[in-house]
Amino acid sequence: MLALNNVEVIYNDVILVLKGMSLEVPQGKIVALLGSNGAGKSTTLKAISGLLKPEDGEVTDGEILFEGEKIHELEAANVVRRGIFQVMEGRRVFEHLDVEQNLIAGSYTRSDRQNVRQDIDVVYEYFPRLKERRRQTAGYLSGGEQQMLAIGRALMARPKLMMLDEPSLGLAPLLVREIFSIIRRINQEQGTTILLVEQNARIALDVADYAYIMENGRIVLTGEPAQLRDNADVREFYLGLNEVGTRKSYRDVKHYKRRKRWLS
Amino acid sequence: MDKFLQLTLTGLTNGAIFALVALGFVLIYKASDVINFAQGDFLLVGAYLTFGLISQVGLPWSVGMLIAIVVAVLLGIVVERLVLRPLIGEPIISVIMVTIGLSSLLRSVVIWIWGTMGAQFPSFLPSQPINVFGAVVPADRFIAIGLAAVLLVVFTLFFRYSREGIAMRATADDQQAALSMGISVQKIFAIAWSIAAVTAVLAGIIVANITELSFFAVSSIGLHVFPVVILGGLDSIPGAIIGGLIIGLLESYVGGYTPSALALRTVFPFIVLIIILMIKPYGLFGEERIERV
Ligand SMILES: Nc1ncnc2c1ncn2[C@@H]1O[C@H](COP(=O)(O)OP(=O)(O)OP(=O)(O)O)[C@@H](O)[C@H]1O
Ligand SMILES: [Mg+2]
Numbered sequence: 001m002l003a004l005n006n007v008e009v010i011y012n013d014v015i016l017v018l019k020g021m022s023l024e025v026p027q028g029k030i031v032a033l034l035g036s037n038g039a040g041k042s043t044t045l046k047a048i049s050g051l052l053k054p055e056d057g058e059v060t061d062g063e064i065l066f067e068g069e070k071i072h073e074l075e076a077a078n079v080v081r082r083g084i085f086q087v088m089e090g091r092r093v094f095e096h097l098d099v100e101q102n103l104i105a106g107s108y109t110r111s112d113r114q115n116v117r118q119d120i121d122v123v124y125e126y127f128p129r130l131k132e133r134r135r136q137t138a139g140y141l142s143g144g145e146q147q148m149l150a151i152g153r154a155l156m157a158r159p160k161l162m163m164l165d166e167p168s169l170g171l172a173p174l175l176v177r178e179i180f181s182i183i184r185r186i187n188q189e190q191g192t193t194i195l196l197v198e199q200n201a202r203i204a205l206d207v208a209d210y211a212y213i214m215e216n217g218r219i220v221l222t223g224e225p226a227q228l229r230d231n232a233d234v235r236e237f238y239l240g241l242n243e244v245g246t247r248k249s250y251r252d253v254k255h256y257k258r259r260k261r262w263l264s
Numbered sequence: 265m266d267k268f269l270q271l272t273l274t275g276l277t278n279g280a281i282f283a284l285v286a287l288g289f290v291l292i293y294k295a296s297d298v299i300n301f302a303q304g305d306f307l308l309v310g311a312y313l314t315f316g317l318i319s320q321v322g323l324p325w326s327v328g329m330l331i332a333i334v335v336a337v338l339l340g341i342v343v344e345r346l347v348l349r350p351l352i353g354e355p356i357i358s359v360i361m362v363t364i365g366l367s368s369l370l371r372s373v374v375i376w377i378w379g380t381m382g383a384q385f386p387s388f389l390p391s392q393p394i395n396v397f398g399a400v401v402p403a404d405r406f407i408a409i410g411l412a413a414v415l416l417v418v419f420t421l422f423f424r425y426s427r428e429g430i431a432m433r434a435t436a437d438d439q440q441a442a443l444s445m446g447i448s449v450q451k452i453f454a455i456a457w458s459i460a461a462v463t464a465v466l467a468g469i470i471v472a473n474i475t476e477l478s479f480f481a482v483s484s485i486g487l488h489v490f491p492v493v494i495l496g497g498l499d500s501i502p503g504a505i506i507g508g509l510i511i512g513l514l515e516s517y518v519g520g521y522t523p524s525a526l527a528l529r530t531v532f533p534f535i536v537l538i539i540i541l542m543i544k545p546y547g548l549f550g551e552e553r554i555e556r557v
Contacts (some may be wrong), residue, residue, distance in 0.1 A: 054352060054440055080446030092441040094434045096551055101424075105434040108427060109446035157446065 008061035019217035032208035049086040050076035083160035095139030106153030123152035201238035277405035279512020280412040284467035286504035288460030295456035302367040304486020310468025325388035340458025380479040385472040491533035497550025
């Protein structure tokens with residue numbers, strides 16, 4: 001459905017951030033994109049959704065294909081019209097609008113306006129808490145409620161592909177689990193394909209069908225969640241697990257070596 | 265009592281005109297956080313252009329007015345294309361500086377074509393006196409109040425319920441997030457500027473109808489935009505209307521009850537402006553910044 005082939009992104013004409021990024025998202029699946037801070041995960045999503053321009057970033061090489069067509073030169077509005085919707089990092093709700101107006105903003109590109117009302121109810125079904133707060137100013141919602149609103153707002157566009165940038169950011173573990181189970185439900189019930197960017201590797205690997213790990217602007221490891229969970233590097237760097245009984249000094253050396261291999 | 269009523273009516277009608285100009289200002293601010301220093305100058309364009317089309321070209325007033333409105337819409341689109349679009353992603357302050365430039369440009373063009381001399385405006389609005397509880401007010405002054413009232417309702421509904429209105433407020437809140445919704449920020453800016461120009465042009469036509477056409481008088485009304493919006497709140501539609509009416513009334517009373525030699529009337533709005541800035545920096549109805557950690 002979505003394919004990135006050797007994509008290169010440069011900010012401000014000089015800062016090379018994506019260095020030959022390739023990735024594939026098959027229809028109907030949940031694909032996780034993991035990586036540490038500054039790896040280029042958000043940049044990848046923005047390159048897909050056409051949101052690089054306001055930040056003075058540019059796709060300078062490679063191609064981004066959606067349903068077989070090149071999309072990396074489209075305006076953001078046209079990318080949304082094609083069916084790709086990005087839920088940006090940090091929630092980014094419209095603070096001065098109330099909950100329902102935020103949802104209406106999400107439906108901006110819809111041409112079948114008669115169904116918007118009905119879709120608001122669908123969102124309320126997934127997130128009953130939003131319904132209770134429908135007239136409340138979004139800026140005063142709790143962080144978890146704002147994340148629900150950000151996802152609900154994306155649903156309003158009825159996207160084919162929903163891209164979520166760190167939906168677990170700053171939320172309590174229980175709420176993270178709740179939100180991820182809803183993401184799974186959206187994927188199954190609405191048939192929405194999902195590209196999920198996460199720092200929280202554990203939970204991302206739980207819901208994903210397939211995962212990519214990126215470092216320093218390119219993919220370094222891919223596989224099904226089960227494979228990745230067994231991978232020693234992933235266990236150590238992303239799941240925070242150590243092999244029992246390994247001596248510290250030895251581990252540090254290995255750590256360094258693995259790092260080096262990934263970065264080269 | 266008679267004098268009081270007369271001053272009140274004059275104040276309200278003047279205030280309604282201030283409110284019309286301020287409405288456009290608020291619209292632009294709401295959509296883009298840009299303080300438009302050229303708002304008052306749209307008034308000049310409206311008044312002089314209509315004068316030119318009707319008195320100098322000889323078109324019927326309805327056609328002249330229609331053309332002026334179309335020009336206002338185009339002006340909004342041109343400003344977006346040539347001025348705002350290249351500045352997307354730049355700090356708001358550069359856009360604000362550009363509106364100062366636009367202000368000088370519009371003024372110079374008006375002076376270049378028509379000069380600063382006064383002229384007799386072809387008053388086409390009905391001006392027969394209307395008697396209100398003993399005070400006499402020409403009919404055209406009431407048109408300003410009617411128009412302000414209608415626009416207040418229309419804009420309020422527009423921002424609360426319509427898709428474009430909500431998109432406009434969303435854009436003001438967070439431009440990049442608005443883009444991610446598929447909202448075309450360019451289109452939103454063009455709409456905001458066009459509507460702002462149209463309301464100001466209409467106000468300009470009404471002003472010229474009520475008084476005679478004078479560069480000084482029309483620009484001084486344009487200057488009222490700042491005290492009005494600072495009083496009402498930069499981003500509040502009802503604030504623009506109420507701010508306009510309050511400034512209009514205060515000015516009228518001050519003018520009527522103090523010796524005219526002191527000319528307090530002219531400085532008064534700016535005294536109000538400074539006081540308001542000290543006690544209520546967001547204005548009477550302004551949106552407060554939402555600070556959450
Ligand atoms: N607008 C920008 N201008 C210049 N450099 C940028 C810009 N945005 C991001 N970068 C740089 O690009 C790199 C990747 O950033 P990106 O936001 O894509 O990382 P990320 O993987 O999403 O990280 P995080 O997990 O912290 O969100 C970083 O080094 C960052 O400093
Ligand atoms: Mg990020």
